[in-house]
Amino acid sequence: MTEHVIRAAGIAYPRNVRSTDYESAQEKSKVFKELNTVITVMAREITVSLKSPAMLIISLVMPVVMMGMIGGNLMQNMAGGLGFQLGSFMLIGMAINMLFMFTAQGMTSLIDDHETDFTQEMLVSPVSRYSLVIGKIFGSMFGAILSMIATLAVGLVMGITLPVGQLLLILALSPLMCLSGGALAMIFIGVIKNRKVANMAVMFIVMPQMFLSGVIIPIQHSTGALMVLSRMMPMTYCVDLARAVVYSGSPQYDSVVMFNPVVNCLVIVALTVGCLIVGTYFFAKSEKVR
Amino acid sequence: MSAVIEVNNLVKQYKGAKEPSVKGISFSADKGEFFAFLGPNGAGKTTTISILTTTLNKTSGEVRIAGYDTDKDARQVREHIGIIFQKSSLDPQLTAEENIRFHACLYGMYGYRPTFKLMPAEYRKRVLELADVVGIGDALFKPIKKLSGGMQRKLEIIRSLIHTPDVLFLDEPTQGLDAVSRRSLWEYINDVRNQYGTTVFLTTHYIDEAENVDRVCIINHGEIAACSSPEELKQSLLRQELILDAPNRAELTAELTAQGLSYTMNGHVTVSYQGSAQTIINKLQTQLTVLQIHEPTLEDAYVEFLGNTGRLAA
Numbered sequence: 001m002t003e004h005v006i007r008a009a010g011i012a013y014p015r016n017v018r019s020t021d022y023e024s025a026q027e028k029s030k031v032f033k034e035l036n037t038v039i040t041v042m043a044r045e046i047t048v049s050l051k052s053p054a055m056l057i058i059s060l061v062m063p064v065v066m067m068g069m070i071g072g073n074l075m076q077n078m079a080g081g082l083g084f085q086l087g088s089f090m091l092i093g094m095a096i097n098m099l100f101m102f103t104a105q106g107m108t109s110l111i112d113d114h115e116t117d118f119t120q121e122m123l124v125s126p127v128s129r130y131s132l133v134i135g136k137i138f139g140s141m142f143g144a145i146l147s148m149i150a151t152l153a154v155g156l157v158m159g160i161t162l163p164v165g166q167l168l169l170i171l172a173l174s175p176l177m178c179l180s181g182g183a184l185a186m187i188f189i190g191v192i193k194n195r196k197v198a199n200m201a202v203m204f205i206v207m208p209q210m211f212l213s214g215v216i217i218p219i220q221h222s223t224g225a226l227m228v229l230s231r232m233m234p235m236t237y238c239v240d241l242a243r244a245v246v247y248s249g250s251p252q253y254d255s256v257v258m259f260n261p262v263v264n265c266l267v268i269v270a271l272t273v274g275c276l277i278v279g280t281y282f283f284a285k286s287e288k289v290r
Numbered sequence: 291m292s293a294v295i296e297v298n299n300l301v302k303q304y305k306g307a308k309e310p311s312v313k314g315i316s317f318s319a320d321k322g323e324f325f326a327f328l329g330p331n332g333a334g335k336t337t338t339i340s341i342l343t344t345t346l347n348k349t350s351g352e353v354r355i356a357g358y359d360t361d362k363d364a365r366q367v368r369e370h371i372g373i374i375f376q377k378s379s380l381d382p383q384l385t386a387e388e389n390i391r392f393h394a395c396l397y398g399m400y401g402y403r404p405t406f407k408l409m410p411a412e413y414r415k416r417v418l419e420l421a422d423v424v425g426i427g428d429a430l431f432k433p434i435k436k437l438s439g440g441m442q443r444k445l446e447i448i449r450s451l452i453h454t455p456d457v458l459f460l461d462e463p464t465q466g467l468d469a470v471s472r473r474s475l476w477e478y479i480n481d482v483r484n485q486y487g488t489t490v491f492l493t494t495h496y497i498d499e500a501e502n503v504d505r506v507c508i509i510n511h512g513e514i515a516a517c518s519s520p521e522e523l524k525q526s527l528l529r530q531e532l533i534l535d536a537p538n539r540a541e542l543t544a545e546l547t548a549q550g551l552s553y554t555m556n557g558h559v560t561v562s563y564q565g566s567a568q569t570i571i572n573k574l575q576t577q578l579t580v581l582q583i584h585e586p587t588l589e590d591a592y593v594e595f596l597g598n599t600g601r602l603a604a
Contacts, residue, residue, distance in 0.1 A: 033398040040395040040402040047404075048383045117379040124343055125396040126368035288347050 037131040038138060041122070045106065045139020059102060059143045063151035067094045072158060074216060082218070084252040087160040091151070092246055093215035096239045098147040099174055100181035101206045106140020107185040108198040110283070115195070119287060129284045133276065137182030144178050145171075166246045173245070177238040180272040184234055186279025191286050209235040220258060234271045237264040294457055294489045295319040295342065300351035302337050310349065311337045313512040319489055319505070321456075326500040327493040328592065329509035335493035336376055338509070339461045342491070343373050356456050372450035373459040378442050382434045386426065386445050389434065390417055390452060397453040406431070420448045424478055440471030447475065451482060457489045458482070464496065497589040506588070510596055524591045525564070532561040532570060535580035542576040549573060
């Protein structure tokens with residue numbers, strides 16, 4: 001379909017048409033060309049993921065460790081007196097955490113591409129660097145969504161269920177959340193050229209957010225530096241948005257959700273765009289400016 | 291003819307480097323020309339090709355490819371070029387065909403489809419034809435890891451040409467290839483040049499590869515030391531030699547002296563000359579027993595030029 005649209009929009013548009021039509025068609029074709037780039041890079045990431053059994057296994061096992069073991073222990077020992085069910089609270093947090101963790105981890109494949117010189121092939125192509133990075137993030141989303149689904153399955157085994165309608169809504173919001181996580185990771189990965197350092201950078205991105213963003217521990221009462229840090233984390237707003245979706249209309253809403261969903265959306269978009277611009281700039285610059 | 295590659299006073303100094311790797315070089319290549327950059331390792335060949343292909347920023351100077359400035363119109367430049375990097379830039383995790391498909395889609399030739407069978411018939415036909423031409427038809431659906439170095443290089447050629455670029459940049463493309471693979475690769479590139487009029491920019495340190503180009507520039511220490519056709523380069527740098535002998539050597543040497551030619555005695559009589567050997571031979575009356583014409587190779591000229599002047603890069 002994309003090809004049909006690209007052709008219709010006129011990649012090889014005849015020169016004898018009126019100039020305004022021609023320019024409009026060229027602009028349109030550029031948009032579809034970039035869209036095609038995002039799809040192509042995303043498809044490549046998914047193809048590579050599907051050829052890596054280890055990656056698939058880790059995507060499925062990690063939720064058992066995170067939700068089953070860490071979450072299970074917290075539920076058994078710290079669930080009292082919160083005014084809401086810690087299980088559901090944590091399940092939502094862990095699901096979003098998985099999106100962030102696996103998207104950020106997926107972005108480290110840029111280091112592998114750099115080492116195999118495949119980055120050169122991408123950078124010499126006549127497409128926007130943003131399209132390449134966004135395609136990469138969406139490609140990393142495959143493993144992220146797989147692990148999110150596995151987290152929800154672990155939750156199910158633990159007896160924690162979420163309404164199907166809300167789950168579908170979270171699923172619909174997951175590309176934005178992955179984009180947010182991937183864009184944040186790009187700021188670090190864009191300038192790193194070493195796999196080990198990149199893995200450490202991912203830990204550096206994911207671990208503080210897990211504790212500061214309210215994934216497993218409520219942060220409504222955080223003060224001082226911890227409060228400031230939590231408000232700087234994109235995952236804080238993603239987790240809060242997901243909880244707003246799930247707890248919408250329930251009496252626990254006010255004790256679980258911190259911000260208005262519109263505020264959450266606006267902050268996520270702003271942070272994502274900011275991180276994407278900075279990360280892509282670093283990435284392109286680090287390859288070209290030596 | 292219009293210049294497809296125009297480089298004026300190009301300078302590149304890497305961060306932290308004490309001196310530039312490329313020191314104000316200027317050259318141009320016309321449409322359809324086969325142009326070679328010849329030089330030892332570290333001479334500045336890859337740096338130059340990286341700037342020309344927009345993968346590296348220059349320090350100063352002006353570079354235009356197909357009429358587009360590499361800084362201001364980098365995207366348009368990329369649309370008009372194909373490149374084979376010094377090191378393979380194939381995705382080792384994909385199959386050969388997946389690598390080509392990825393490239394074709396990135397260049398906006400086709401909308402992405404998840405399998406070869408779902409790609410448009412035009413794409414499938416072209417890929418199969420090209421794969422047959424370079425002899426990798428059987429390996430098209432194999433993972434890159436299972437292809438030999440020669441096959442991978444051929445695949446890179448298919449990939450770099452699938453969007454029919456105006457200029458094909460080849461950065462030491464035959465490095466690590468066996469003789470058979472090298473020959474078939476050059477045959478294919480020549481076919482492409484003849485068929486599409488593609489300008490080819492080659493960097494190499496294999497002198498024999500530069501023998502058949504239209505124009506060769508010798509680069510060393512970031513400077514262009516010489517730039518002309520291989521024939522002109524040989525003639526300007528080296529004198530040709532005639533190796534002669536006769537039963538009556540004294541008569542032969544007297545005749546050579548009379549023609550104003552200098553000679554050395556190294557088993558036979560070796561005469562250095564410029565111009566036509568036929569003219570010299572026609573004037574000789576002495577009966578000859580040995581007659582050999584030693585044509586200098588580009589390698590002779592290259593070694594003479596760089597070696598004797600002590601200008602070889604470290």
